[in-house]
Amino acid sequence: MSKNADEDQVKDRLEQLRCHFTWKLLIEDTAITDLENRIFDEIEFLDIKHNVGVHNLLAYIKHLKGQNKEALESLKEAEDLIQQEPTNQSDTKRLVTWGNYAWLYYHLGNLGEVQIYLDKVENTCKKVASPSCYRLEGPEMDCEEGWALLKCGGKNYERAKACFEKALEVDPENPEFNTGYAITMFRLDSFHKLPQHKEAFSLCPLKQAIRLNPEDAYIKALLGLKLQDVGETAEGEKYIEEALTKMSSQTYVFRYAAMFYRRKGSLDKALQLLKDALQATPSSAFLHHQIGLCYRSQVLQIKKTTKWQPRGQDRENVNRIANLAISHFEFTLKLKPTFEIAYIHLADMYTEIGNYEKAEDTYQKVFSMKTLDKDILQDIYFHYGQFQEFQRKSESDAIIYYLKAINIENQSYSRDKSISSLEKLVLRKLRRNASDIESLRILRFIDKLKGEINEASESDERALKLAADFESSVGLK
Structure with missing residues (x-):
């Protein structure tokens, strides 16, 4: 057999393997550093039973960074951990690790080592009577794939869900x-942003997980948050307080x-809790974002108590705290440039201190991102519409972005606020000029939208046309 034919046969076998190299994990280049930092934090601070999978994922991340020799070291750590597991539970983890070894050696050009690991996989598949020589099906393998997908970010969550199901x-x-x-x-x-006090899809699965893992403090904390989401704050706090008494996974x-x-x-x-966690994991984009949100909430508290017109010392406090929020949001985005919602929060705080140019630059950065989730895009359109209306004093731009938010079909806080903001704006325009044709058309559209909520898809189509027509009428592209 020729060398090329031999390589083709090896590649065909490699593609049959179930491992990180064949699971089509969607990871943006700009998210790799943040993902690697999160993996290091999990290895050190999260009490988990699937550390083998974490080391395997770390090996794959190192490969993506071009660090194949360092990736081999991570796989060696995964192998060492497998030795500590009961023999009857380790076949799946071995197969994933060997599959990753085979792929890594393939990329290093060492076909001899590739064959050694392919043979290991083949022998194990024969031992468990798998119909395929190089591929093992079964719930444990689906679970391993599910964990890998879950750790790689939101674009992989639906597939992770299917694996666990x-x-x-x-x-x-x-x-x-x-x-x-x-x-x-x-x-x-969290991605779907269900309205508060509505049934959350994760509530029953979290309760089931707690029943089967009663000592898992991490799951208890998640259940506490979810109970708060559905209006059961007192019950949720019981789980939060119970989780805080455990030493397990304390940082998380x-x-x-x-x-x-x-x-x-x-x-x-x-x-205080966030700062305690930050001492253990100082490179956590999540923590810096959460600290920024706390400072942002403090700004809103001061503004609310001063009836939204802080002056003197209150104004100084607002500016000081807003700048603290800005520093944490900026560091968040340095650590994780793909953290879309953090751009909105950063722009909001720039606006608060009157730095409209930086706010504009921040909005433009997030608008230039290639793949924005529609829920995030809806939030951005609403906030940018507010920015255009109240800071830039551009009613025409504000109308365009409110309509763009309305055009995105999912029901949400941002869509509702866009509808009410748009209505107030056009009514104000009509008080100045009762015969303003564009405003009358938009007002009729809003009335129709509010009165025929069940015809959402048709309304969205009208919103898109209105946005396009209005953009055209004011000479925008």
Whole structure:
């Protein structure tokens, strides 16, 4: 057999393997450093039973960075951990690790080592009577793939959910499968931004995970937050306080407890928890963002108590605290340039201190991102519409961006606020000029939208046309 034919045969076998190199993990180049930092933090501070998978993922990340020799070291750590596991539970983890070894050696051009690991996979597949020589199916493998997808960010969450669901169909009482599924659903709830006090998809999975993992402080903290989401704050606080008494995964429990107390309005307590967590994980984009949000909430508290017109010492305090928020949001984005919502929060604080040019630059940076989730884009359109209306004093631009937010079909706080903001704006325009045709058209559209909420898709189509027509009429592109 020729060398090329031999390489083709090896490549065909490699592609049959189930491992990080074949799972099509969606990781943006700009997110690699943040992901690597999160993996290091998890290895050191999160008490998890699937550390083998974390080391395997770290090996794959190092490969993406061109550090193949360092990746081999991570796989060696994964192998050492496998030796500590019961023999009957380690076949799946071995296969994933060997698959990653085979791919790494392939990229290093060492076909001899590639074949050694392919043979290891083949022998194990034969031992467990797998129909395929190089591929093992089963719930444990689905679970391993699910964890890998879950750790690689929001674009992978739906596929992670499918993996855990598939595993649970076979073994519905498995504690690890339930934990993975519950965390995935919690993350998806955050993405979908369900209205407060509505049933959250992750609530039942989190309760099930706690039943099967009663000592898991991390899951208890997530359940506490989710109960707060659905209006059961007192019940949620019980789980948060219980989680805080555990030493397990303490750094991570502090994060979610801080979120709970920030949303409850206990900002000093939230900040203290976040600063304690930051001592352990100073390169956490999540923590810096959460600290920024606490300072942002303090700004809003001062403004609210001064009836939105802080003066003198209050104004100085607003500026001082807003600058603290800015420093943490800027560091967040340095650590994780793909953290879309942090751009909105940063622009908001720049606006607060009157630095409109930096606010504009921040909005433009996030608008230039290639793949924005529609929920995030809706938020950006609303906030940018507010910025155009109240800071730039551009009614025409504000109308365009409110309409763009309305055009995105999911029901949300930002869409509702865009509708009400747009209505107030056009009514103000009509008080100045009762025969303003564009404003009359938009007002009719709003009335129709409010009166026929069940015809959302049709309304969205009208909104898109209105936005395009209005852009054209004011000479914008």
